[in-house]
Amino acid sequence: MARYIDKIKELTDSIIADTNEIRTIKAIKESMPDGIEEGKKEEYEKFFKDTLKKYDANSPADLSDEKKKEFFNEIEKGWNKEDVSDDDKSDDTKED
Numbered sequence: 001m002a003r004y005i006d007k008i009k010e011l012t013d014s015i016i017a018d019t020n021e022i023r024t025i026k027a028i029k030e031s032m033p034d035g036i037e038e039g040k041k042e043e044y045e046k047f048f049k050d051t052l053k054k055y056d057a058n059s060p061a062d063l064s065d066e067k068k069k070e071f072f073n074e075i076e077k078g079w080n081k082e083d084v085s086d087d088d089k090s091d092d093t094k095e096d
Contacts, residue, residue: 051074051075
């Protein structure tokens with residue numbers, strides 16, 4: 001009987017982890033800027049997940065409304081800043 005209980009707990013943990021991953025993927029897609037280049041999508045996903053780790057959360061759904069707003073503001077500002085820096089770098093290489 002204990003073996004079945006352990007298996008149920010294991011499956012439940014797996015479902016929770018999968019659900020959190022689905023929530024995170026959905027949030028990434030919903031917050032991704034329109035017209036983002038294909039190569040930048042992976043960078044954005046990494047940036048999003050790294051920022052999420054700073055908030056000690058598995059998904060934005062884990063955050064309070066206040067923290068969620070703060071998180072998405074940080075995503076928007078940080079990504080735009082990073083994106084502008086990349087544009088500046090590519091402009092510099094074009095001049096060479």
